Amino acid sequence: MKSRGGMSEYVVRRRIVLGLFATAFVALVWRAVDLQVFNQDFLQNQGDARHLRVVTLAAHRGMILDRNGEPLAVSTPVDSVWANPQELATGREYWSALAKILQLDPDQMRRQLEARSEREFVYLKRHVDPTVAAQIRSLGAPGVALQREYRRYYPDGEVTAQVLGFTDVDDVGQEGLELAYEDWMRGESGAKRVIKDGKHSIIENVESIRPARPGRDLTLSIDRRIQYLAYRELKAAVQQHKARSGSVVVLDTTTGEILAMVNQPSYNPNNRSHLKPSQIRNRAVTDLFEPGSTLKAFTVACGLESGKYRPETQIDTTPGFYRVGSNLVRDVHNYGPLDVVGVIRKSSNVGSSKIALSLDKEMFWNKLHQLGFGTVSASGFPGEASGLLVNYRRWRIFEQATLSFGYGMSATPLQLAQAYGVLAADGEMRPASFLKLDKAPRGERVFSQRTAREMRLMLEEAVGPDGTAPAARVSGYRVGGKTGTVRKSIAGGYADNRYVSVFAGFAPSSKSRLAIAVMIDEPSNGDYYGGKVAAPVFSAVMAGALRFLNVAPDALEKPDVPTAQHVALGGQL
């Protein structure tokens, strides 16, 4: 009985224990179901939030290279210092040290942080030097961290400033070619999801959200050597003549590529703290001036093209002025009877007016229009000016006459270089390009080959010993070109003592390669004639550029008199 009672007691105990185990088991299963099924989303999120991270893959902006692959603009990583004001507020003892390293005003920094105390991200200073970044890293202030960003550097500084333009603090193009080719050069940063461990190092790539696409490099048509040479010569001339500004454009006439484009005054794009808007302008494509006598080359070319004139055709410019309607066209001297070559050589306004007035208006306008006057060039430069060329239907007779010597219209230095390039390229117009071209684009014919050749010989006369610009000659080469000394138009007429000195030309004349336009605005140190101010710049840049490009000399026999010999035009040499 006792043993049976003991047995039954044992059975009860066993059942209680089993019951407890069963309950515990059910509870465990329930908990498992609860975690795995009902709370799965929440828990998964929490887990991911602790280990899954999206990291950005930085992509830098493409470089700008010159035609020989030398870098003109490079983006390089720099560190920016940022802070989480909430965390930084816990370490006020670091504030003064922080301000000192970053060279910030401590009071201003304090005000800035307090004003944004509820935010989580404030830039303290962007784009700091690597040494400053290292100091910040070793300071270890709470809530202060570095962020990698890119900053653009321009090794050639002021030499290429206006053409390249610049980027803002986020490396986005703001001016010049940086703006024009923003989409091409911009890099697109990517993102990927990763798993990080407790030490914040990545232990697994989960997925790629967006691959990083680095920006593409841009190869320009600019030749860094010629660019520097042109800049040096222009700067020297602008300083010597105390001019307000100036521009030089160098074109390759076989392809239409722009080999150099420089402006004065300039600025250092690497340090833009004292930048004036007038320095940013790429004057070679934005600033308009009346091209003056440089346009006579095209008036005469139109005359030849019309068939009414030959280089030896006589034009009487006596008595040195010419009544057109109720106005007078004047020459500097009375040149008497001149042939067409003489009109160019002496730069006679009367002669060119007589030629222009005998031409068909529509044809004259069409040729000037085809030469690129009055239209924006194909260069695609932001803010390029089109210049003024009044439609022939609205010409009065005096306007037709003044147009023939470059007044009553306006053009940019690039347009002028482009138009002279047409004469150099045997009468074919090729669109101007800032980008390096693999092959020369097809030209559009403006003048016949014969007209272009005859014009080149005449323009060689203009830089001859009897011409207006002997200073434009280049020893060893046959050079052609035309000066312009333009009185500046002011409100109500033309100024008496303010001039624009211009020279446009090409070389070598026998197998043309380069066209250069030089424009110097308001030289005010005595000389102001195009032949004295602009022509020497042309000569120096041309001589250097021909040497850089290994162009064979074409006037070796008499290096000091590159004209005369081969000219069979007219009889007045």
Added chain:
Amino acid sequence: MKGPGLLLPLLVLAVIASAIGVVYSKHLSRKQFVELQRLESDRDEMNIEWGQLQLEQSTVATHGRIEELARLQLKMTMPDPNVVVIVQP
């Protein structure tokens, strides 16, 4: 009777071996991944350095600087056109 008796322990062993294999290959993959990360960051560092060296070279080779060194330090001059002989092909 003899077949299944041997098969079961064999399968158990195979499962254990494969489990260890999984652990080992996972370990290898982690190691390789860490190596990959290191190489990628090396590559980025080198790219950055390359860009900076290019920039430095370009700055040092500025034409203005070269001209100054040539003229002032090395006393170089442009040859006079009269002493230049051009060989014609």
